[in-house]
Ligand SMILES: Nc1ncnc2c1ncn2[C@@H]1O[C@H](COP(=O)(O)OP(=O)(O)OP(=O)(O)O)[C@@H](O)[C@H]1O
């Protein structure tokens with residue numbers, strides 16, 4: 604469950620991106636967030652992924668306030684979240700395979716399981732055979 608309680612976000616530039624947002628999303632619920640450019644959609648997602656912190660208010664995930672999470676707990680929290688960026692932030696000096704494998708390697712996954720999961724992910728989106736650059 605994701606809850607926003609009176610959440611506002613003001614960036615250091617003074618830009619108020621979100622003001623007093625209250626919402627509750629139940630587990631398994633599927634939602635679309637729509638709005639004009641600059642409405643605050645990305646800011647809202649960034650608060651869930653802890654890429655930004657609210658200026659005031661509270662974001663709760665599964666009943667637990669993200670305000671309680673310290674910096675050292677952020678990486679393990681983020682591993683539970685799937686986040687697809689508008690700008691994919693790929694590493695252009697690495698192959699497709701290595702880009703997909705990177706978080707699995709950081710998480711300490713073994714080579715065999717990493718390879719299996721990378722292949723499965725590529726297969727799912729019809730990109731089998733694209734893991735290495737063609738020469
Ligand atoms: N890092 C930042 N520093 C200062 N202002 C920001 C920052 N990020 C976003 N903003 C501002 O906050 C407001 C909300 O931006 P946000 O990116 O959340 O909107 P959005 O709904 O995702 O827009 P788009 O549809 O263009 O992706 C905008 O006015 C934007 O200029």
Ligand SMILES: [Mg+2]
Nearest residue numbers: 644645646689
């Ligand atoms: Mg956006």
